[in-house]
Amino acid sequence: MEDELLIFCDHLFKKYPGTDWVFKDASLTIFRNQFLFLLGSSGSGKTTFIKIISGQEDYDRGKIIIQNNDFRKLKRKNLHLWRRSLGIVFQDFRLLWKQTVKENIALPLIILGCSKNEIDMRVKAVLKLVQLEDKEDVVCKYLSGGEQQRVAIGRAIVHSPVLLLADEPTGNLDDKHTKNILELFYTLHARGISILIATHDKRLPIAIPDCRTVMIKDKRFIDVIPVPKSRTS
Ligand SMILES: Nc1ncnc2c1ncn2[C@@H]1O[C@H](COP(=O)(O)OP(=O)(O)OP(=O)(O)O)[C@@H](O)[C@H]1O
Ligand SMILES: [Mg+2]
Numbered sequence: 224m225e226d227e228l229l230i231f232c233d234h235l236f237k238k239y240p241g242t243d244w245v246f247k248d249a250s251l252t253i254f255r256n257q258f259l260f261l262l263g264s265s266g267s268g269k270t271t272f273i274k275i276i277s278g279q280e281d282y283d284r285g286k287i288i289i290q291n292n293d294f295r296k297l298k299r300k301n302l303h304l305w306r307r308s309l310g311i312v313f314q315d316f317r318l319l320w321k322q323t324v325k326e327n328i329a330l331p332l333i334i335l336g337c338s339k340n341e342i343d344m345r346v347k348a349v350l351k352l353v354q355l356e357d358k359e360d361v362v363c364k365y366l367s368g369g370e371q372q373r374v375a376i377g378r379a380i381v382h383s384p385v386l387l388l389a390d391e392p393t394g395n396l397d398d399k400h401t402k403n404i405l406e407l408f409y410t411l412h413a414r415g416i417s418i419l420i421a422t423h424d425k426r427l428p429i430a431i432p433d434c435r436t437v438m439i440k441d442k443r444f445i446d447v448i449p450v451p452k453s454r455t456s
Contacts (some may be wrong), residue, residue, distance in 0.1 A: 226254040228291065229386060229417060230276055232444075235285035237271060240254050245271050246282070247442035253419070255385075258412045260423040260428045262447065263439035269421035270314055272439075273388045277309055278302055288289055307335070310384030310416075312392045316375040320364040324355055328377040335382060352407055353377040368395035376404065386417045393427065405430045 232254040237246040245268040253259060263269050274280035276287065278294075287294035289305055297305065310331075318327050328349055331344045350356045353373040358366065363374060372395045379387060387408070393401040409431060412418050420427065428436045428447075436447040 227256075228288070229253045229257075231286075231288040232276075233288070235275075235282055235287065237268070237275065237280075237282045240311075244442050246285075249285075249439075249443045251437060251444040253417070255417050256412075256415065258408070258418045258431055258434040259420070260431075260434055260436045261419060261439065262286045262423065262425060262428075262436060263406070263421075267439040268442070269439065269450045270390055273311070273390050273419075273421060277311055277388060278306060285326045295441055307382075308385040310374050310379035310382065310387040312372075312379045312387070312389040314390040316371050318371060318374055318378075321362060322368070323360050323362055324370075324374050324377075325350070325359040325372050328381050330378060331382045344349040349377045349381045352380070352410075354403065369397065369400055372396060373400075373404070376407070380411060380416070384416060386419065387411065389418070391422055392420060393422070393424065401427075402430065 232249065232251045232252070235246045235249045235251075236244065238244045261269055261272065271280060275282050276289070276294075289297070292301065294415065295340060319330070325346055327343050328346050332345060337345070346359075350359055353376055355370065355373055355377065363371060366374065372392065376389070376392055379389070389408070392408075394405055396404060408418055408420065428434050438445050438447050
């Protein structure tokens with residue numbers, strides 16, 4: 224079976240007013256069911272790329288095809304459906320700070336109009352996955368940075384997105400929790416969720432077998448071919 228195209232960026236150009244190009248003639252094809260790491264140094268454009276493909280930021284030139292549709296020509300309804308099919312872990316979390324862990328994680332399901340029973344069931348399962356069962360009634364502003372990060376991840380996956388976009392999802396975690404979160408992403412991927420993790424941490428792809436690594440370099444996307452283990456040891 225042919226791989227299903229999820230996102231095709233064709234000769235993308237992006238700059239912010241008054242800045243240099245962030246992307247200049249950058250092309251990238253993402254297929255469904257990929258586990259993709261987007262590597263790049265600080266300021267290389269990782270967050271910008273996530274914002275562009277989730278419709279939060281515009282681009283200057285080039286073409287983006289999302290599920291076989293030209294992104295620019297998506298009708299409001301289809302853009303809405305595309306956004307609903309995404310789970311986004313924001314670099315700055317964007318939690319409701321005065322609300323509890325449970326309320327934050329439930330939010331996407333409330334927006335989708337799910338029943339109370341379904342919300343309870345899904346939130347409970349996610350709390351277990353992100354290991355926050357004992358914190359479900361704690362107000363988010365009282366959580367540690369790593370716990371807040373796990374709430375952000377929980378909220379991004381609770382509606383079973385088609386594609387999870389995670390922006391530095393392990394930036395505030397120690398090695399143990401980083402390993403747990405990568406294992407969680409690996410499990411989600413095995414359940415059929417496509418994953419894109421933006422990070423500057425070159426060590427992360429090592430933990431995921433058969434992942435794809437793309438680096439932002441010189442304002443373009445470059446596939447990184449893994450070096451066989453025998454040559455690195
Ligand atoms: N709203 C904005 N207005 C102007 N310039 C911006 C804006 N957002 C980002 N930039 C610039 O665009 C470039 C890419 O930023 P971006 O946040 O995408 O990088 P990043 O790879 O996510 O970095 P980090 O690893 O530090 O999060 C940077 O030079 C940044 O200063
Ligand atoms: Mg960023």
